[in-house]
Amino acid sequence: AQSVSQHNHHVILSEAASLELGCNYSYGGTVNLFWYVQYPGQHLQLLLKYFSGDPLVKGIKGFEAEFIKSKFSFNLRKPSVQWSDTAEYFCAVNRGAGNNDMRFGAGTRLTVKP
C-alpha cells in the first residue's frame, strides 16, 4: 500500500538547535512532495514543495528540504529553530501528472523550549 512515514512522533529541541525531520514514502514513479506546518489550533499551511529540478528546496521561515530519490526520502531541515516553530509538521506526497490523491504522514510534533 502507498504510504508516507514520518520517523519521529514528537521532537523536543531548545532554541537555536538544528532540526531535521524525516519523511519516507513508498510510491514508485514520479511524485510531488510537500511539507505542511500546523500551528496550535490552526489549519495546515504549506511550508515548501518539490515537483522537479533542484532536489534541495527552500521554503518559508528558513526551512528547507532535500529530496533523495534513491532513498525515497524528503527530510525537512532548519539550521536554528525558534520558539515560534513549535507546531506539528506533516509530510505529504502525491503522484505526478496532476494526480490529486495526496497522502499525508502521521505528523511530527515539534516543541521548542525557550
Place this chain on the structure above:
Amino acid sequence: DAGITQSPRYKITETGRQVTLMCHQTWSHSYMFWYRQDLGHGLRLIYYSAAADITDKGEVPDGYVVSRSKTENFPLTLESATRSQTSVYFCASSDRNTIYFGEGSWLTVV
C-alpha cells in the same frame, strides 16, 4: 487570504443524527477534498472531487456522503453520526498539485 471557508467551525451532535459540514472556496479550483485529522493518524482523505458532479472515495469514505453541484461548494454529510466520527475535519482545494486547507471543523459526537 482564506479562500476556503468551513462551517460550522465547532459542532456537537448526538449519535445517529445527520450532520452536514459546509465548505466554500473562492479560488475556482477544480479539485476539492475532505480530510479528517485524528491523533496518531495524521490526515486521512475521506472524499475528493475533480470537478462539479465528479466525486471519488479516499481512504476512509464509509459513513460519509459528499456532493458537488457547484464548483465552489463541497459539503460533507455524516448520514448517521457515530462516536468514531468525532474528529477535526479539513476541507481543501487544489490548483493542480498544491493543496490549500480551510481552518477546520471540530466535530464531537456524543
